[in-house]
Amino acid sequence: MIELNNYESILIVEDVKSLRVTVNDILKTLQDKPIIYINLTNTYNSLVSNLKKDGLKINNILFIDCITRLTGDSASDQENVLFIKEPNDLTSLEIAISEFFESIPGEKWLVLYAFSILKIYNKEDIVLRFIQSIFENASASNAKIVILSTQIKNDSLIKKMAHFFEKVVMEME
Amino acid sequence: MTQETSEPNNIFDMSKIKANIEKKLGKNEVIEQSSQISEQKIQHTTENLKKDKKAKKYVLTGISGFDELFENGIPTGSNILVAGGAGSGKTIFCLQTLQYHVSRGEKCFYMSFEESEKRLMEHMEDFGWNPEKLLASDNLKIKRYLPSDIHYLSEKGSNDAMFAKEEDSQLLQLEPITLEEGYKPDFVIIDSLTAIASTFMGKEGSYRFYAERLFRFFEKIGSTNYFITETRQMPETFSQTGVEEFLADGVIVLYNIKRESTRQRAIEVLKMRGTKHKEKIVAMKISDNGMIVYPKQEVFGGMETK
Numbered sequence: 001m002i003e004l005n006n007y008e009s010i011l012i013v014e015d016v017k018s019l020r021v022t023v024n025d026i027l028k029t030l031q032d033k034p035i036i037y038i039n040l041t042n043t044y045n046s047l048v049s050n051l052k053k054d055g056l057k058i059n060n061i062l063f064i065d066c067i068t069r070l071t072g073d074s075a076s077d078q079e080n081v082l083f084i085k086e087p088n089d090l091t092s093l094e095i096a097i098s099e100f101f102e103s104i105p106g107e108k109w110l111v112l113y114a115f116s117i118l119k120i121y122n123k124e125d126i127v128l129r130f131i132q133s134i135f136e137n138a139s140a141s142n143a144k145i146v147i148l149s150t151q152i153k154n155d156s157l158i159k160k161m162a163h164f165f166e167k168v169v170m171e172m173e
Numbered sequence: 174m175t176q177e178t179s180e181p182n183n184i185f186d187m188s189k190i191k192a193n194i195e196k197k198l199g200k201n202e203v204i205e206q207s208s209q210i211s212e213q214k215i216q217h218t219t220e221n222l223k224k225d226k227k228a229k230k231y232v233l234t235g236i237s238g239f240d241e242l243f244e245n246g247i248p249t250g251s252n253i254l255v256a257g258g259a260g261s262g263k264t265i266f267c268l269q270t271l272q273y274h275v276s277r278g279e280k281c282f283y284m285s286f287e288e289s290e291k292r293l294m295e296h297m298e299d300f301g302w303n304p305e306k307l308l309a310s311d312n313l314k315i316k317r318y319l320p321s322d323i324h325y326l327s328e329k330g331s332n333d334a335m336f337a338k339e340e341d342s343q344l345l346q347l348e349p350i351t352l353e354e355g356y357k358p359d360f361v362i363i364d365s366l367t368a369i370a371s372t373f374m375g376k377e378g379s380y381r382f383y384a385e386r387l388f389r390f391f392e393k394i395g396s397t398n399y400f401i402t403e404t405r406q407m408p409e410t411f412s413q414t415g416v417e418e419f420l421a422d423g424v425i426v427l428y429n430i431k432r433e434s435t436r437q438r439a440i441e442v443l444k445m446r447g448t449k450h451k452e453k454i455v456a457m458k459i460s461d462n463g464m465i466v467y468p469k470q471e472v473f474g475g476m477e478t479k
Contacts, residue, residue, distance in 0.1 A: 034185045060187070080191065086434070086435055095197050096194045096197075098470075099193055100194065126473050129473060133471060
C-alpha cells in the first residue's frame with residue numbers, strides 16, 4: 001500500500017478488481033481525515049453499504065454522488081451526500097469541491113473514483129481542464145488528491161494527466 | 174451480513190458543509206446571500222465615492238456573484254444590452270435587478286413589448302419577489318406596450334409613421350416612446366429590442382434609425398437602462414442589426430448551451446464602458462430564488478462550439 005501522507009497528489013491506474021480493493025484501503029487509511037469522495041461508480045446506497053460491510057467509518061466523508069440520480073435510483077437525502085445529476089455537470093462538481101476545500105482548514109483529501117467514467121461523459125480536453133482546475137483549487141487550500149482510474153489500453157488522457165501528479169502508480173498490463 | 178461499526182462523533186460537520194455547498198449551488202437561502210454580497214459591495218462603492226466626489230456613480234444589480242465581475246459596478250446612466258438565446262435567463266436577470274432596486278426605494282420601469290404585466294408578475298412570484306408589495310410601493314411600474322406605441326420615423330426623417338395615420342410634420346418632434354408626463358425612473362428595462370425590431374419587418378434602415386433615437390432618448394432621461402435582445406445560443410452578434418451593440422455602453426451575454434442531455438448556463442460581461450470588469454465567461458445557475466453567478470467558476474463544456 002502506498003504511503004499516502006508522503007504525497008500531495010496520487011494517480012492510481014489499475015484493473016477494476018484491484019481498484020475496488022485499493023479505494024477501500026485508501027478510505028480506511030484516511031478515515032480520520034476529512035474526505036470529499038467523488039463517486040462515479042456505484043449508487044450511493046450500494047456504495048455506503050459496501051463500505052460499512054468492510055468496517056469503514058464514513059463520518060468524515062462527504063460523498064458527491066454523480067451516479068444515483070442518473071440511474072433513476074431515488075436514494076433519500078442524507079446529511080453526508082450531495083447528488084449531482086450527471087457526471088457531465090463538471091461545473092457543479094467543481095463548485096462543490098471548491099466549497100469543501102474552503103470549508104475545512106488544514107489537511108483534507110479528495111478521492112475521485114473512477115476517473116475512467118468521467119471520460120465517458122465528457123470530452124478529453126474538458127476533463128483535462130477540469131482536473132487542472134481541481135489541482136489549482138487544491139494547491140490554494142492545502143488539499144491532497146487521489147484519483148483512481150481503470151486501465152484502458154493506450155489511454156492518451158491518462159498519459160497527459162499523469163504530469164500533474166506527484167506520484168503515479170500504474171499497473172503494468 | 175452487514176457489520177455496523179461503532180462510529181465516533183463527527184470530527185467535521187459534513188451536514189453543515191453540505192448545506193453550504195447546496196447554498197452555493199442555489200438550493201437554499203440565495204436571497205440572503207445575495208443581499209450580503211451586495212451590501213458589502215455597496216459599502217465599498219459608497220466609500221470609493223466618498224473618497225472622490227468627482228468619481229463616477231455606479232449601480233449594482235444585487236445578483237449574487239454578478240456584481241463581483243466589476244471593479245466598482247455598472248456606471249449610472251448606462252445603456253446596457255442583455256443578450257442571449259431563448260431560455261438563457263434574460264428576463265430573470267432584469268426582473269431580479271429590478272426587485273433589488275425597487276426594494277431599495279429606487280424607481281424602476283419595466284416596458285414590455287412581449288409578455289403581459291400579469292405574466293411578468295407571475296415570474297416574480299415564482300422566485301418569491303413579492304411583486305404586489307413592490308408595485309404597492311409605487312417604485313415599480315410594469316407596462317405592456319403595443320407596436321402602435323412605437324413612434325416611428327424613417328431614417329430619412331420623413332413622416333413615415335408606421336402606425337400613425339396623420340402625415341404631420343409635428344411627428345418629427347415626437348420622442349420614440351412615450352413615458353408618463355413627469356415620470357423619471359432610475360432604471361428602465363426594455364423588453365425587448367427584438368420585439369421592437371419585428372415591427373419594422375423589411376425596413377431595417379428604419380429600425381436602426383429608431384434604435385439610435387431610443388438609446389438617445391433614455392440617455393437624456395438619465396436612467397440606467399437594460400435593453401433585452403434575443404440572439405442565438407452561441408451568438409457572434411449580440412443584437413438584431415449589430416448596430417445596437419455599438420450604441421450600447423455595455424453588453425451582458427447569457428448562455429444556455431446544450432451539451433448532450435443537459436444544459437450549461439453561463440454569463441459574460443462582454444463590454445462595459447467606464448469600468449473595469451472580468452473578461453471571462455463564468456458559470457451561472459437559476460435557482461428557486463433567482464440567478465446566482467459564480468465569478469470565479471470557469472464553465473466546463475458547451476462553450477467550445479463558439
